[in-house]
Amino acid sequence: MSANFRHEFIAFTVAQKVLYFGEYKTKAGRLSPYFFDAGLFFDGQSLKRLAQFYAKAILAAGVEFDMLFGPAYKGIPLVAAIAIALADAGRNVRYSFNRKEEKDHGEGGSVIGAPLAGRVLIVDDVISAGTSVRQSVNLIKASRAIACGVVIALDRMERGTGELSAVQEVERNYHMPVISIATLEDLVAYLQRDDSLSVNLAAVKKYRERYGVATHA
Numbered sequence: 040m041s042a043n044f045r046h047e048f049i050a051f052t053v054a055q056k057v058l059y060f061g062e063y064k065t066k067a068g069r070l071s072p073y074f075f076d077a078g079l080f081f082d083g084q085s086l087k088r089l090a091q092f093y094a095k096a097i098l099a100a101g102v103e104f105d106m107l108f109g110p111a112y113k114g115i116p117l118v119a120a121i122a123i124a125l126a127d128a129g130r131n132v133r134y135s136f137n138r139k140e141e142k143d144h145g146e147g148g149s150v151i152g153a154p155l156a157g158r159v160l161i162v163d164d165v166i167s168a169g170t171s172v173r174q175s176v177n178l179i180k181a182s183r184a185i186a187c188g189v190v191i192a193l194d195r196m197e198r199g200t201g202e203l204s205a206v207q208e209v210e211r212n213y214h215m216p217v218i219s220i221a222t223l224e225d226l227v228a229y230l231q232r233d234d235s236l237s238v239n240l241a242a243v244k245k246y247r248e249r250y251g252v253a254t255h256a
Contacts, residue, residue, distance in 0.1 A: 044095045045221045048192075049229040051092070053236070055085050058193075058226075060239040066167060067199075069250060072242035073226070075193050077113065077164035090120035092220045093190060094128050097121075097160070100218040102188045105157030107134040110175045118162045121190075137178060155182035161189045166205045166217065176213055187215055193226075194219035197250050204252045223247060 052058035056079065063074040080089045097104075107125075109118025115136045122134040135152030161175045166189065176186045189209060194217070199205050206217045227247065230240040 044092060044099075045225045046229055046232075048092045048221045049226055051088060052193075055079065057085075060236070060242075069246075072239060072246050075165065075195075077192055086116060086120050087124075089192070090117070090124035091127075093117070093121045093162070093192070094124035094130075096218055096220045097125070097190055098128060098130070100188075100190075100216070102160065102216060102218060103158060104132070104160035104187050106132055106153055106155070106159055107162055108155065108159045108175060108179065109134065109136040109162045110171045111137050111139050113164050114162050114171075117164065121162055137175075150178070150182070155179055155184040157184060158187035159184050160187055163189060164192050165195065166191055166209055168199075169205055169209050169212075172209050172213070186213065188218060189215070190218040192220050194222040196223040196247070196252050198252055202252070207252060223251060 049058065052075065057077065058073060058075050060073050063071050065071050077089075080086050107118050107122055109115050118134045118136055122132060125132055133153035135150050135155060137149045138151065140149075155178070159179050161172060161179075163171055166172060172189055179186045191206075194204070194206050196204055196206070199208055201208075203211065206219070209215075210217055223243075227240070227243060230236050230243060
């Protein structure tokens, strides 16, 4: 499968004003020249296209999985939409998500949808501190299922507290792959080709040199 969908995804996020440029303070206190807000995919058409990009990335990665899991809250619409996109692409898989607080009446429990079983692929928008991944892995393990990977929209390829990025730390700590639709490298390549956005290239490159990791683990 062609990797062109990665550049198409960057173009899509820019057009949707989900990825935008300027000066934005990150949770780590860094001044970033770009910002990615997946919460701005808030209509049916944009969510549909986003899910199609996720499906392409999952299928291109070739990871073996049995079902999808979306951590509350952002993962809930994502996991449902991705399951539909995968079904449209010929791969019908089960999915589930969790509620923040365990329900003690009705059907009870904290997981809604298919029971967690087999190899579970976790769906999220980005990985910053890895907290959501850790909670998801613990929940999956508690159900005696296997967390087999994580799929995210954008890998910022940015160092955390050490020399590794948040994505690399997840891969190291949990011994599973992190699949991304696009990475910071894809963003730089896109800026190099788009004259209307090339004014942002120098700032993004400078930020990558200061905080980025050399390669994806």
